[in-house]
Amino acid sequence: MMPSGRGVASRSMAVQTDASAAAEAPTGPSAAGGAAAASGSSSSSGGARAGGVPPLRGLEGARLASPRSLTTALIARATNKTLDELNMSSKSPNRVAYQGVPGAYSEMAARKACPDCEPLPCDQFEVAFQALSQWMAEWAVLPIENSLGGSIHAVYDLLLRYRLHIVGETSVSVNHCLLALPGTKLGEVTRVLSHPQALAQVDGYLRKLKVVKEAVDDTAGAAQMVAEQKLVGVAAVASRRAAELYGLEILDEGIQDYKDNVTRFIKLSRDPLVTTDTAPDRPYKTSIVFSLKQGPGQLFKALSVFALRDIDMTKIESRPMRSNPILTVESGAAGAGEGTAMPAGSQRFNYLFYVDFVGTLAEPRCQNALRHLQESAPFLRVLGSYPMDLELGVVDSDKPPGFDGSGSGQA
Ligand SMILES: O=C(O)C(=O)C[C@]1(C(=O)O)C=C[C@@H](O)C=C1
Known part of the structure; x- marks a missing residue:
């Protein structure tokens, strides 16, 4: 269930189903300075919905209990229909794609990096790259490294395969909680689900609990699974916000093996950010x-x-x-x-x-x-x-911007 990658770069809203048309890497000549050509893209207005994407409107018009993520299969259909299926506004020009579901640390990073944007949940890293390449989103925000777990290699590999540009970076301080169905006692937990990076960050803690670990696509997705499937004796490692969103109880908090647990995210755009300033006031x-x-x-x-x-x-x-x-x-x-x-x-x-x-x-x-x-x-x-982001982890995942009205981090 680990994210993987393949990709397309397209400048039209037209749907591309052939992911193998990827902008492949280092076969051609050197491309130094290639990013210096086009002008930087920016703009921000409206579109944000408090609390993330609302539930999917099913094909028969039924509303499902939990939000649905963008998938490669959905991308392969007509774009507006896809957005309709996700119950997202096809008029909003300011969507930010991220991997995971609402409550994921990536969603917090996306809100921090693009405060006025509508977060677009994607089920895989590559889908976020595709959503941006195919103009379904204006930005994508993806994790690139964590202070405990190190680099997120899948994102490095995708950076090479897609012709997108890094235009910002931001970081989120990751404070993991152990979440389970209300009424569950810590001693009753036998299985723990989460993103592999998150499981690695709480490895020492879980060893002491002597539980079976299971990797899923994202932390909040694990919480959603426990809640929706009413999994007894199963816990998720995820954020406090995920507990609130999916109605789970927090059995323990701050369970990462080292207190300082920061994930750095990159903000991607179709166009490079160009500065002619040789001595900008910010590094x-x-x-x-x-x-x-x-x-x-x-x-x-x-x-x-x-x-x-x-x-x-x-x-x-x-x-x-x-x-x-x-x-x-x-x-x-x-x-x-x-x-x-x-x-x-x-x-x-x-x-x-x-x-x-x-x-x-x-x-x-x-x-x-x-x-x-x-x-x-x-x-x-x-x-x-x-x-550069000069304040690593200054935004606490317990108090993400866009939820308490105070944060407006920038990337
Ligand atoms: O699963 C999530 O909540 C994510 O946002 C992904 C992710 C990651 O890929 O590293 C982000 C931050 C944490 O380090 C754990 C997981």
Whole structure:
């Protein structure tokens, strides 16, 4: 039940069913600075509904008890009909796609990043990418890393496959609760459902409880399942808001193994955010992905382009290059040094490197660094340049913006 990915980029409202038309990754020439062309997109007005998406109006007009998420199958139908099935306004231009159902941490991040938007629940990460690519949403907000669990690899892989742009980042402080049907005692719980990241974040706690863990698509979805199916002896790891939305009792709170549990989310748009300001009043971050030439020292050379210019690198992540996962070592690629080297013709894995650094594409030193990087990177793509979130986790998941009228975080 883990999210997976495949995708399409389209500029029309026309429905695309063939997800294999994905903007595939690093086969073409370098694309440094590719994000610098179009103008940034923004606008915000109306459309938000308190408490999330209302229940689905079924095909016969019946109202179901709980909201339904956008799925690949729904996307493949006519767009307006799809929105109608989700009981969402087809007139609202400001939808923000997120993975999960109302009460998910991703919904809180979406509300924080796009305060005036209507959250569009999607059942998989990839569906959120598709909703944005196909103009069913104006933004998508997706988790990219967690302070305890690390990177969310599926989102990194999807970033490469879709031609979307990172235009913001935001973070949510994740405070997990153990939720069950009202009247349940902690000792009666034998099975616990949640998102794999959430289960990992409360691993120590659940070990002590000696329960069976079961992964589902999102935390709030787990709560919804326990409530709707009236699962006795089963608990969900989810937010306090999920308990309120689905009528569950909070058996325990703050159960994550480490108190500081923050998830960083990225905000995606079809258009890049362009700044010509070489010294913006708020620091910017730029995210890139690149491959390397063969041979020793290539990663060192690549990263030195930032160090040489005093550019602060905030993150590096390597992922298998799925389109070309195995490299055959070329003759001459082993370097001139003495010692053990891989002989020509032997094979090794091939990687892509995702790097975040502080700076904008308008800054000459960043432009020079990327130009320099192209010398060792046969493939280079800018994923986005965007204002940095400087207050990690300042929005508590117990008090998400848009519910208490106070928060209006920005991304
Ligand atoms: O399941 C949710 O509530 C989500 O929003 C997903 C997600 C994740 O993918 O990491 C987000 C924040 C928490 O770290 C746990 C789960």
